[in-house]
Amino acid sequence: xxxxxxxxxxxxxxxxEKGYRLTPQRLAVAKIVxxxxxxxxxxxxxxxxxxxxxxxxxxxxxxxxxxxxxxxxVMELSVGVGGSRYDGARxxxxxxxxxxxxxxxxDPEIPMLxxxxxxxxxxxGFQIHRHRLDFFGLCPRCQRRHSWRNEE
Amino acid sequence: xxxxxxxxxxxxxxxxEKGYRLTPQRLAVAKIVxxxxxxxxxxxxxxxxxxxxxxxxxxxxxxxxxxxxxxxxVMELSVGVGGSRYDGARxxxxxxxxxxxxxxxxDPEIPMLxxxxxxxxxxxGFQIHRHRLDFFGLCPRCQRRHSWRNEE
DNA sequence: TTTTCTGCAAATGCTTTGCATGGGA
DNA sequence: TCCCATGCAAAGCATTTGCAGAAAA
Numbered sequence: 001x002x003x004x005x006x007x008x009x010x011x012x013x014x015x016x017e018k019g020y021r022l023t024p025q026r027l028a029v030a031k032i033v034x035x036x037x038x039x040x041x042x043x044x045x046x047x048x049x050x051x052x053x054x055x056x057x058x059x060x061x062x063x064x065x066x067x068x069x070x071x072x073x074v075m076e077l078s079v080g081v082g083g084s085r086y087d088g089a090r091x092x093x094x095x096x097x098x099x100x101x102x103x104x105x106x107d108p109e110i111p112m113l114x115x116x117x118x119x120x121x122x123x124x125g126f127q128i129h130r131h132r133l134d135f136f137g138l139c140p141r142c143q144r145r146h147s148w149r150n151e152e
Numbered sequence: 153x154x155x156x157x158x159x160x161x162x163x164x165x166x167x168x169e170k171g172y173r174l175t176p177q178r179l180a181v182a183k184i185v186x187x188x189x190x191x192x193x194x195x196x197x198x199x200x201x202x203x204x205x206x207x208x209x210x211x212x213x214x215x216x217x218x219x220x221x222x223x224x225x226v227m228e229l230s231v232g233v234g235g236s237r238y239d240g241a242r243x244x245x246x247x248x249x250x251x252x253x254x255x256x257x258x259d260p261e262i263p264m265l266x267x268x269x270x271x272x273x274x275x276x277g278f279q280i281h282r283h284r285l286d287f288f289g290l291c292p293r294c295q296r297r298h299s300w301r302n303e304e
Numbered sequence: 305t306t307t308t309c310t311g312c313a314a315a316t317g318c319t320t321t322g323c324a325t326g327g328g329a
Numbered sequence: 330t331c332c333c334a335t336g337c338a339a340a341g342c343a344t345t346t347g348c349a350g351a352a353a354a
Contacts, residue, residue, distance in 0.1 A: 021308060057310075057311045060309080060310055080230065123260070126292070128287050131285070133283070134283060135283040136280070137273070137280035139277075175333095236319090310349105312349095318343095321338100321339085325335085326334085329333095
């Protein structure tokens with residue numbers, strides 16, 4: 001059983017193939033988003049990179065995210081507050097479970113939805129490129145916190 | 153077979169019950185969003201109301217939408233461009249088919265998804281309040297337009 | 305050497321807020 | 330009359346853009 005090679009290696013390869021230049025900034029961002037399980041937003045990526053990479057600007061993060069989206073290596077999710085979140089660990093459509101208390105995001109396993117886009121395309125004549133299925137609510141922890149407070 | 157009473161009548165009733173005041177502006181917005189099938193954004197509502205209601209400001213539209221959301225009489229959808237869109241005709245979770253060419257939105261019929269939120273809540277311990285299921289792609293018309301252009 | 309990328313600051317687009325005035329109840 | 334709602338302008342926030350200098354290839 002061999003250790004899989006890290007995802008960001010494949011990302012670098014794709015970058016070269018598509019004619020993008022390899023820069024330390026892109027390498028650093030690719031590493032972080034491909035390995036993170038926390039669905040970070042731009043600001044969060046910025047903070048995590050600052051540690052060992054001062055002098056990288058937020059505008060550059062956005063530019064790099066555009067490249068990674070173009071490569072199909074990250075997916076952008078909008079949760080309504082705090083800006084777009086990025087999923088670089090699973091950059092393909094899949095359901096999300098979003099806590100409106102702590103803004104954390106989970107990836108639940110839901111089978112049976114695989115051929116829904118295809119069936120819908122057939123029925124409507126649409127050409128479907130992507131979809132999203134998101135559930136909003138309170139995670140178990142926030143249910144406890146909120147039971148004696150009074151917000152949503 | 154009787155004609156159903158217009159939705160906005162029920163909205164007015166709810167407003168009174170919740171202690172909101174009845175103003176001409178609120179009445180006009182409630183009418184438009186409850187009868188529109190086009191999932192308008194704030195700007196669009198603003199334009200449609202201007203016709204016979206000049207002097208209503210965009211800021212007020214937003215304030216009124218907050219009231220209607222609080223009443224559960226509109227649902228806000230985010231499609232990524234052009235700001236939030238509002239569904240006042242079917243203000244409950246249901247799938248959307250969103251054309252990334254013309255930004256129009258359809259409401260396809262998809263059965264069988266009803267108890268998915270409940271099952272997921274059971275499995276994960278989440279308290280699920282709402283969900284969204286959106287499909288992005290090109291409508292038949294935009295497929296034709298785009299076949300000789302070169303955008304997405 | 306050429307061309308792309310970065311980093312800063314300014315601009316953008318949507319939405320919200322503060323506050324004085326107007327208008328429901 | 331008493332507050333709440335409106336309308337304007339300004340502020341807010343996430344994201345994008347323009348451009349000069351830095352750095353890949």
